[in-house]
Amino acid sequence: MTAADLAALIALPPETAEVLRAELRALEDAVTAARSALAARKTDLQAFEVEGLPEDSPETLAAQLAALEAEIETRAQEIGHLQADLARDAQTRAALADLATETEVARAELEVWEAVNKAIGARSGDRFARIAQAITLDVLVEHANRHLADLNPRYRLRRAAELALQVEDRDMGDSPRATRSLSGGERFLVSLALALALSQMGGKGTFAGTLFIDEGFGALDAGSLDLAIDALETLQSQGRQVGVISHVEAMQARIATRIAVRKEGGGRSSLRVEGPGV
Numbered sequence: 001m002t003a004a005d006l007a008a009l010i011a012l013p014p015e016t017a018e019v020l021r022a023e024l025r026a027l028e029d030a031v032t033a034a035r036s037a038l039a040a041r042k043t044d045l046q047a048f049e050v051e052g053l054p055e056d057s058p059e060t061l062a063a064q065l066a067a068l069e070a071e072i073e074t075r076a077q078e079i080g081h082l083q084a085d086l087a088r089d090a091q092t093r094a095a096l097a098d099l100a101t102e103t104e105v106a107r108a109e110l111e112v113w114e115a116v117n118k119a120i121g122a123r124s125g126d127r128f129a130r131i132a133q134a135i136t137l138d139v140l141v142e143h144a145n146r147h148l149a150d151l152n153p154r155y156r157l158r159r160a161a162e163l164a165l166q167v168e169d170r171d172m173g174d175s176p177r178a179t180r181s182l183s184g185g186e187r188f189l190v191s192l193a194l195a196l197a198l199s200q201m202g203g204k205g206t207f208a209g210t211l212f213i214d215e216g217f218g219a220l221d222a223g224s225l226d227l228a229i230d231a232l233e234t235l236q237s238q239g240r241q242v243g244v245i246s247h248v249e250a251m252q253a254r255i256a257t258r259i260a261v262r263k264e265g266g267g268r269s270s271l272r273v274e275g276p277g278v
Contacts, residue, residue, distance in 0.1 A: 133163055136201075141165070143197035144190075151189045151231045155182075185227040192231060212243040222250070229254045 012020075056064070120128040141157045148155055156168040158176070166176045167190065182190060229251060232242050244251065252258060257275035264270055 130162070134159065137163055137165075140194065140197050140201060143201065144193040147193040147196045148190065150234065151193055152186065152227065155186065155190065157190065157193075184221060185223060185225065188228045189231055192228075212245065225250055 120131050137159050141159055145156050148157065154170050156170065156174075158166050158168055160166045160176075165179055167179055167182060168174045169177050179187065179190065225248065232244065233254075236242050244255065246252070255275075257273070260272045260274050262270045262272065
């Protein structure tokens, strides 16, 4: 350094000198760090040299690296596809949860219909028809027994096997009897009770106001005929209009108002009203 250079440095202001000193220290620190890094790299180099350099050339290693990077990209795409599949699976599971609820409701309904089919199902409809007929007959018997209690309380009807009817005889400890074992008058009362029950069921709970009966009264004995006439008079006392078609004189004598049919010959007949006040 010349005297001129020294004079120029001395002439610098103190602030500049401090800046230069700081830059000098920074450079010294950088040199120290570089020397340390160089020593570390030398140590690494020596270790690599001891282990030996890779047998593959840089080009081969570069190709292997490119292949690995391509495989990484492929695996990333597969991961993306799998994540999309997982998302669709989650949506499908949610939909299946709702479908499972609908399936349970449908299965419960199916069980009901299977039970119905087992009970009454048949291609011809015979099984359902028998059940409906049995239920209808039960209702008919119930109504008929109400009437029979007024006509002849000794007997009650009940449904036997299938669609058959039996009679319970209260005077015989409610023992069952076949309807054909009844006498003519008793059978007439039972038939009348059933006819009244049918009229009630056919009229939606209301009774027919007028009844016309032709039951072959001529086949009844005197006692049975009295039972039949008493039953008809009971109906008349309840406000019914009862018309009886009969040629039995004993019955004609018990009927106050009559319409008599007289033959006149030539296929002609005449009608005449007979009775009190006529």
